[in-house]
Amino acid sequence: xxxxxxxxxxxxxxxxxxxxxxxxxxxxxxxxxxxxxxxxxxxxxxxxxxxxxxxxxxxxxxxxxxxxxxxxxxxxxxxxxxxxxxxxxxxxxxxxxxxxxxxxxxxxxxxxxxxxxxxxxxxxxxxxxxxxxxxxxxxxxxxxxxxxxxxxxxxxxxxxxxxxxxxxxxxxxxxxxxxxx
Numbered sequence: 001x002x003x004x005x006x007x008x009x010x011x012x013x014x015x016x017x018x019x020x021x022x023x024x025x026x027x028x029x030x031x032x033x034x035x036x037x038x039x040x041x042x043x044x045x046x047x048x049x050x051x052x053x054x055x056x057x058x059x060x061x062x063x064x065x066x067x068x069x070x071x072x073x074x075x076x077x078x079x080x081x082x083x084x085x086x087x088x089x090x091x092x093x094x095x096x097x098x099x100x101x102x103x104x105x106x107x108x109x110x111x112x113x114x115x116x117x118x119x120x121x122x123x124x125x126x127x128x129x130x131x132x133x134x135x136x137x138x139x140x141x142x143x144x145x146x147x148x149x150x151x152x153x154x155x156x157x158x159x160x161x162x163x164x165x166x167x168x169x170x171x172x173x174x175x176x177x178x179x180x181x
Contacts, residue, residue: 004176006168011159011176015151020133020161020175023150024054027131028061030148031101035064040126041098042066045091047073047116049170050105053162054133054150058103066101069093073112091123100125101148105162106134108155110142117144134158134175153177 002013035042046055048070059068071091100120107113113130120128131148136155140146159165160172169176 003179004169004172006159007165009165010179011169012179013174014153014156014158014177015161015175017161017173020150021057024057025061027148027150028058031058031131032062032064034101034129034147035062035066035099037099038065042101043093043095043098043125044068044101044103045116045120046070046103047105047112050162050164051103051133053170054105055103058131067093071116073116094123095120096124097126100128102128102130104130104132106136106158107132107146108136108139110140110144113146114142114144133161134163 004011042064044055044059044066046052046068049072052070055068059066069091102113102116102120104113104116107130113132117128117130129147130144131150132146133150135146135149135152137152138155156177157165158175158177159169160175162170163175164170
């Protein structure tokens with residue numbers, strides 16, 4: 001499947017499932033290094049809904065001991081950012097003094113990751129690192145360091161591998177970008 005139609009939007013294959021699998025293997029090694037200090041608890045905070053597949057694939061390859069927590073934020077409607085980040089489901093566990101890895105599916109402007117980072121910093125973890133499957137460096141405007149990046153991409157709207165358009169497309173094994181017909 002190299003071209004698909006979802007909600008009258010057309011998408012072509014952009015990053016294959018095989019490329020994603022190879023990259024996740026390398027990213028998991030980086031995360032194991034970050035979590036190598038076993039004197040502190042390690043926590044992965046996965047941002048729902050988009051990063052659930054990415055998070056699952058990463059944690060299955062980790063050798064480090066860690067907890068996995070989920071939070072849910074929303075800033076998109078259709079293919080456009082609303083510019084407002086809403087917390088739908090928050091943390092329900094103490095993170096003070098713990099190593100935190102935030103796992104995000106995609107970072108573009110950085111508003112969502114900035115809100116998460118600032119909220120987490122106020123809870124006094126030992127450290128915070130950010131991992132994202134996709135980064136749009138031309139759109140990213142914040143000063144929060146993005147420590148682990150799967151792929152740097154252009155400013156295209158993408159779906160698949162957890163990313164969606166109005167809830168559709170998350171189940172696609174590859175990543176597709178929006179194109180003209």
